[in-house]
Amino acid sequence: MSVTDTPPAPPPTAASVPADAVRLGHWLTLPAQILILFIAVFPILMQLYISLTDWSPLSGRPWPRAWELWNGFANYADLMSDRRLWSAVGRTALVMIVCVPVQFFLGLGLAMLFVDDFRGKRLFYSILIMPMMVVPAVAGYMFFMLFQSGGPINDIFGTLIGRPVVIAWLSDPTLALVAVMIADIWQWTPLMFLILLAGLVGVPDDQMKAATLLGANAWQRFRTIALPRMKTIIIIALAIRVIENFKIFDTLYIMTSGGPGVATETISVYIYKVTTQDLIWGYVAAIALVILIVLSVVAVLAMRRMAR
C-alpha cells in the first residue's frame, strides 16, 4: 500500500504523441466531455438565469419566459437575511465538527489494533467495514427503528442501568441531532478505519523495530515514524469525510425529515424542503449558486495548498 506520488511513465506531451493517437484520444474523451458539459454548463447558466427572477413551477409560464418575473438580485439579498438558511448552515458545520473528528479517532484507534496479525483478523475486518456499504437510506431506517422510544437502544440502556428507560430520541430537538450524528458515525467510521489502516500498513516494519530497539514507546513510534508518512493519507481521509458530511441528507432525512421543527435541518435538507414544498425555485437557485461558488473557491484554495 502506498501513496501514488508520480505516474510510472511520464505524461505524454502534445509533441511526443503522433497525430493518429491525438485523434483517437479526442474521440475517447468526447463522451465524458459531453456529459460534463451537459451537467455543468447548461444547469449553471440556467440556474444563474432563474436565480435573478421570481420564477417557480407554479408561476404559469415556462422557464424561458422567467424574465417576465425579473427581480434582479432580490433573491441574493433575501438569502443574506434568511435565518432558517443560516441556522441550517450552522447545524451542518456542527455535525461536521463533531462527526468527522470522532470518526477519525475511532477509525485510527481501530486501525492501530489491526496492524499486525492476530486470530480472526480477516473476519473482524470484513464485519467492521460493513456499515459503509449499507445503503444510507436503509441505515437511516435502521436507526429510525433503534431510536424509537420503546426501541432497542432504550432497552439496552434500560438493561445496563437496571430500570426501564423511555427517551423519545427523535422527538427531542437536541437528542434528535445526537441520534443523527450517531448514525453518521456508525456508518462512516469504517471508511476512516479502512483508509487509515491502509496507511498504517504501509509504514515500514524495520523502522518501527529499530525505533523499538532504541527504546521508543508506542506513542513515540507512532508520532515520529508513522504520522509523518501518513500525512497525505490523513488529509485525504479527512477531506473525503468533510466533503461527504457537508452533503449529509439520506440517513438524516429518513430518520427525522429535518425535525422536530427544524432541529436537524442541514443545508441539503433545507434546500430539499424549499424546493419541493415551498416551490420558490428562483430563490433556491440563488442559494444553490452561492453554495457552488463558495465550494469552488474552497476547492481551488485547498488544491493550491495541497500542491505545495
Next chain:
Amino acid sequence: MTRSPVFETFRYAAILLALAITLVPIIWMTSMAFKPVSEWQATGADLTWIPKRPTFENFRYLFGQSETTLIVALERTATKPILASLLSAGFGTLIAMGAGTAAAYGLSRFGSGGNLPLALIQLRLFPPMAVMIPVMMMWAFLSLMDTWWGLALIYGIVTLPFAFWLMKTFFDEMPREIEEAALVEGCTRLRVFLKITLPMMRAPLASATLFVFILNWSDYLIALLLTTRQWVTIPVYMSSLASSMTGQLYGAKAALGLIAAVPPVILGIMIQRHLVRGLTFGALKQ
C-alpha cells in the same frame, strides 16, 4: 513482534465492542424483517432480539402475496421498484464505466482531455442538491422525469468521476510493452485498446464496475427528486411504506431494507481490495 497478554486482552475487548456496535443495527433490522405483525412494536419486556415466531410474511407481503388481514394490502408491490433500482443503477454504471474508461485511457495514453481531472473532482465535490433545480427542469424538458433511463443518465454522470479515476490509475500502472509490440505488428491504436488493453484489464474493470454499481444502487436523494410514481427506486418506495392509514409498516420496511442492503454488502466484500483506491480517487491503493 510479541505482544503482552495485557495488550492482547485489550485488543480483543476493544474489537468485540466495535463488532457489537457495528452489528446491533444490522441484527435488529434482520430480526425485524422476520417478525410477524404482532411483534413489530413490542416494547419493554416483550421486546425481543430474535423473533418469537419467525416468518416470511413480510417478504410475501411486499410482493403482494400476504394472507394477513392485520395490515392494509399494498397498493403497489415491491417488484417494480426493485426493477427500477436494478435498471437505473445498472445502466447508470454502464454509462459511467463506458465514458469513464474511454476517457481514462485517452488521458493516460495520449494526454487528451487535460481538463477532465479537475472538472471531475469538482463534480464530486458539489452537493447534488445544489444543481438539482436545473436538472429537474432539464429532465422535465427532455421528458426524462420519472423514468429509469432518466435516472440512469444522471447516475452515469454523478459516478463518472469514480469510474474515470479508478480506471485512470489502473491504466497508469499497466505495463505498455504489449501495446507497443502490437502497434509495431501493425494493429491500429483503436484495435489495440479494444482487443488487447481491455481484455487484459478484465479484473480491474470488473472491480470498478461493481464499485460504481454500489454507489448508484445507494442513491436516495436523486431518485427522490426525479421519480414520482412509475419508476421510484427501492429507497423511495421504502419511505412510502408508512402512511397515516397504515402507520409504519416496520417489518415490511425492514424486509425491503434487507433486500436493498444485501447486494452492496456482498459486492463490497468481494472487492475489498479495491475499496480504498475507489474511495480515494486512486490516490491511495492497497
